[in-house]
Amino acid sequence: MTRPEFYSELEKLLGLEAGSVQGEEPLSGMAGWDSMAILLFIALVDEKLGEVASPAAVIKCRTVADLANMFPGKIPGPTVPTELDDRAASSN
Amino acid sequence: MAGLTVQGAVIRGIASSVPKATQSVEDLAKLFGPEEAEKIAQATGVRVRRVGRAGLCCSDLCLAACESLLKGLAWERGSIDALLFVSHSCDYPLPATSCLLQDRLGLPQSCAAFDVGLGCSGYIYGLWIGAGLIASGCKRVLVLAGEMASRMASPLDRTTVPLFGDAGTATALESAAGSPMHFELGTDGGGYRHLIVPAGTSTARVPHSAQTLVRAPQADANIRCEEDLVMNGAEVFAFTLRQVPPLISAVLKRSQWEREHVDFFFLHQANKFILVHLARRLGLPPERVPIVLEHYGNTSSASIPLAMTHSARESLARRKLKLVLAGFGVGLSWGACAVELGPIVAPPLEEVP
Numbered sequence: 001m002t003r004p005e006f007y008s009e010l011e012k013l014l015g016l017e018a019g020s021v022q023g024e025e026p027l028s029g030m031a032g033w034d035s036m037a038i039l040l041f042i043a044l045v046d047e048k049l050g051e052v053a054s055p056a057a058v059i060k061c062r063t064v065a066d067l068a069n070m071f072p073g074k075i076p077g078p079t080v081p082t083e084l085d086d087r088a089a090s091s092n
Numbered sequence: 093m094a095g096l097t098v099q100g101a102v103i104r105g106i107a108s109s110v111p112k113a114t115q116s117v118e119d120l121a122k123l124f125g126p127e128e129a130e131k132i133a134q135a136t137g138v139r140v141r142r143v144g145r146a147g148l149c150c151s152d153l154c155l156a157a158c159e160s161l162l163k164g165l166a167w168e169r170g171s172i173d174a175l176l177f178v179s180h181s182c183d184y185p186l187p188a189t190s191c192l193l194q195d196r197l198g199l200p201q202s203c204a205a206f207d208v209g210l211g212c213s214g215y216i217y218g219l220w221i222g223a224g225l226i227a228s229g230c231k232r233v234l235v236l237a238g239e240m241a242s243r244m245a246s247p248l249d250r251t252t253v254p255l256f257g258d259a260g261t262a263t264a265l266e267s268a269a270g271s272p273m274h275f276e277l278g279t280d281g282g283g284y285r286h287l288i289v290p291a292g293t294s295t296a297r298v299p300h301s302a303q304t305l306v307r308a309p310q311a312d313a314n315i316r317c318e319e320d321l322v323m324n325g326a327e328v329f330a331f332t333l334r335q336v337p338p339l340i341s342a343v344l345k346r347s348q349w350e351r352e353h354v355d356f357f358f359l360h361q362a363n364k365f366i367l368v369h370l371a372r373r374l375g376l377p378p379e380r381v382p383i384v385l386e387h388y389g390n391t392s393s394a395s396i397p398l399a400m401t402h403s404a405r406e407s408l409a410r411r412k413l414k415l416v417l418a419g420f421g422v423g424l425s426w427g428a429c430a431v432e433l434g435p436i437v438a439p440p441l442e443e444v445p
Binding site for chain 2 (some may be wrong): 035036038039042043045046047053055056058059080
């Protein structure tokens with residue numbers, strides 16, 4: 001699953017507007033993020049990723065991106081330009 | 093996971109009983125407000141719970157179920173070799189409630205009687221122990237499973253009080269040639285804190301005191317005391333997702349049944365959200381995973397036999413059924429049984445005033 005797909009699933013789960021979740025949003029105070037949403041999130045991860053999320057780890061997450069970072073093998077991290085990429089770009 | 097197969101024990105009958113008094117979503121609305129009460133009911137699937145009056149004990153419910161069952165079976169009481177009472181809801185800290193039930197049921201003094209302190213998984217353990225007793229030489233065994241679960245919850249805790257209800261059941265096992273009973277059982281005591289009554293009685297780790305009875309606001313915004321039931325719903329759900337799918341697969345493998353050969357999967361009636369998710373995760377059609385907690389709530393060790401008598405009583409009384417039963421929860425403890433049974437004696441539900 002890509003990060004945009006994961007964020008889209010979260011938007012549906014929380015009843016948020018499409019495209020409103022970008023990753024850096026804090027979970028604390030986010031509309032709909034309560035104990036029921038945590039259960040729904042655990043169910044979502046089980047169904048879509050085949051993983052059982054640790055509730056203690058979910059509660060420790062500060063941002064939406066932290067939730068995605070719990071599953072590095074299933075949700076690849078965002079593409080970060082490397083030094084080699086920068087050199088290749090400047091030589092063109 | 094311990095896997096076992098027991099030969100020569102047959103389930104002859106199952107009966108259930110509940111308190112006559114009910115509490116509904118409308119009653120909850122008076123405590124938590126109509127919107128919150130409806131939101132909780134949507135998540136749990138519980139619309140009505142049976143709640144016993146003060147003074148009514150789990151043994152009273154099990155007694156009513158057992159009297160109805162023994163009448164239906166027409167068993168001589170002197171022929172019963174053992175009685176198990178599976179519950180956390182005992183009449184007294186001591187003696188064992190099973191001893192009182194032996195006397196109240198008029199069972200002979202030659203009858204072995206003992207309590208088994210388990211909840212959500214307790215019915216499976218009760219069947220396993222009962223079948224094992226028959227394998228060791230008993231001819232007839234009664235397994236009484238029930239809980240006064242409503243009484244353990246703080247009335248001001250929205251994570252527990254809307255969910256739990258009271259019920260008692262009786263199951264009769266007999267020595268006879270028949271299909272084997274297959275069991276898978278397991279325990280993870282490391283998760284004991286996730287579903288617990290933290291204090292109470294003089295011998296508990298946190299003994300009863302005036303302080304343990306003081307209800308106060310907790311970190312989760314609910315009001316309870318140390319002698320009230322505490323449930324970490326997310327941890328219990330995660331435990332269920334980790335353990336139940338492999339548990340069902342293991343018991344099917346042991347019984348050499350394919351999923352499509354099973355008439356019903358009677359799962360512990362934890363809550364609707366968990367049951368619906370489990371059924372989808374296991375690829376089971378909803379019509380073969382009965383959900384009855386709308387009418388009773390989560391009744392702990394009684395929930396599986398209560399679901400059986402509620403949703404399949406006439407089928408059980410008429411024909412042979414292939415069933416997978418699975419209990420999981422407090423302990424943390426789990427168990428499953430694959431059993432072919434029927435026709436059995438299945439009296440109508442008893443309602444106790």
